[in-house]
Amino acid sequence: xxxxxxxxFQNQTAARGALLPTGPLFxxxxxxxxxxxxxxxxxxxxxxxxxxxxxxxxxxxxxxxxELREAYGPWLSVIRGMLQGGMxxxxxxxxxxxxxxxxxxxxxxxxxxxxxxxxxxxADAKVGELTPAPFSVGVDWVVIxxxxxxxxxxxxxxxxxxxxxxxxxxxxxxxxxxxFFVYHLALGAFLIGTNTxxxxxxxxxxxxxxxxxxxxxxxxxxxxxxxxxxxxxxYAIHRTYHSTSFLWRIHAVHxxxxxxxxxxxxxxxxxxxxxxxxFLLVPVFVLGFDPAVVNIYVVFASFQATLLHANLKxxxxxxxxxxxxxxxxxxxxxxxxxxHNTNYAAHFPWIDRIFGTxxxxxxxxxxxxxSEKIPSTVLGQAAYPFTPVPNRQG
Numbered sequence: 001x002x003x004x005x006x007x008x009f010q011n012q013t014a015a016r017g018a019l020l021p022t023g024p025l026f027x028x029x030x031x032x033x034x035x036x037x038x039x040x041x042x043x044x045x046x047x048x049x050x051x052x053x054x055x056x057x058x059x060x061x062x063x064x065x066x067e068l069r070e071a072y073g074p075w076l077s078v079i080r081g082m083l084q085g086g087m088x089x090x091x092x093x094x095x096x097x098x099x100x101x102x103x104x105x106x107x108x109x110x111x112x113x114x115x116x117x118x119x120x121x122x123a124d125a126k127v128g129e130l131t132p133a134p135f136s137v138g139v140d141w142v143v144i145x146x147x148x149x150x151x152x153x154x155x156x157x158x159x160x161x162x163x164x165x166x167x168x169x170x171x172x173x174x175x176x177x178x179x180f181f182v183y184h185l186a187l188g189a190f191l192i193g194t195n196t197x198x199x200x201x202x203x204x205x206x207x208x209x210x211x212x213x214x215x216x217x218x219x220x221x222x223x224x225x226x227x228x229x230x231x232x233x234x235y236a237i238h239r240t241y242h243s244t245s246f247l248w249r250i251h252a253v254h255x256x257x258x259x260x261x262x263x264x265x266x267x268x269x270x271x272x273x274x275x276x277x278x279f280l281l282v283p284v285f286v287l288g289f290d291p292a293v294v295n296i297y298v299v300f301a302s303f304q305a306t307l308l309h310a311n312l313k314x315x316x317x318x319x320x321x322x323x324x325x326x327x328x329x330x331x332x333x334x335x336x337x338x339x340h341n342t343n344y345a346a347h348f349p350w351i352d353r354i355f356g357t358x359x360x361x362x363x364x365x366x367x368x369x370x371s372e373k374i375p376s377t378v379l380g381q382a383a384y385p386f387t388p389v390p391n392r393q394g
Contacts, residue, residue: 040103046090047113084123153262211288249385334365
């Protein structure tokens, strides 16, 4: 009887093979265009982004960054148009995948998410009431990041890749995407914490006359001054992370990426990303730079950090002597012993030249990562610095 029952369910499962997940929840490797699988996963991504966008519109107090809300007003009609397009595109791709019999459960999940988004109002969702809230998470920042950074870099990385055989869904992409989501969602808390620390513990260091002189400088001059000050500060911190045993274990999490692309820049231990961002802002805050210029720099620095990790073969000739480019940072991440502990600067390579830590080689690295065995989960990597490390290389 038991064998007969088991045989029945096995036959039913085999008959419905196209409906049930037969592989990992999140795929890796290349996806063939036109087979239906790519359409299913793209539809799910569009559906998830659409639902997140609708939720952010309906519950702006809790799901949007306060500092960004004012900027949305003039663009609300454009945002609604993009949202409508995303929902329609996601539904269309999901139906195409279903018609091809590929990843039907993923496509069906996409349709379910789009349905929920539509029930909440869809592109015509009413903007929720804006009142002071005890906390908020950056759902809007996740959507903006994936659309403005993720989509752009996934496209340009295919135009001139360093590694032509590296797919978009490369090994460990899910791990790095988790970091991307966590840090983007936590942006609101980070901004509140940073402002609290700076205003509470650092404001006494400001000198009014210096702050006035700095804030009245030409914005372009302020921008390059911020670049230089931040780069000198981060050079010292970055080098310390490489030269101190415990700090290296923290930083090794970032270096553990064996495939560099736009998403790998997100893999950072919490004990690195928060203190580093705070310490970099201290001299900028104390000197009194114009907040508008600081905000422009922060956007630029975020974009550049993503660019430096991209799988993008961008060679700029003489320009590479003036500014840090993709190839410089790729060598910093290489597992080639000759390049270990080099190229710390984020903006100006001549800082590394001055301090004797510049490494320049023709071509590109063939191997990235570290020799240590580092866990492949977020929680495992969070605990890694507190576990014994037999050998230190990197």
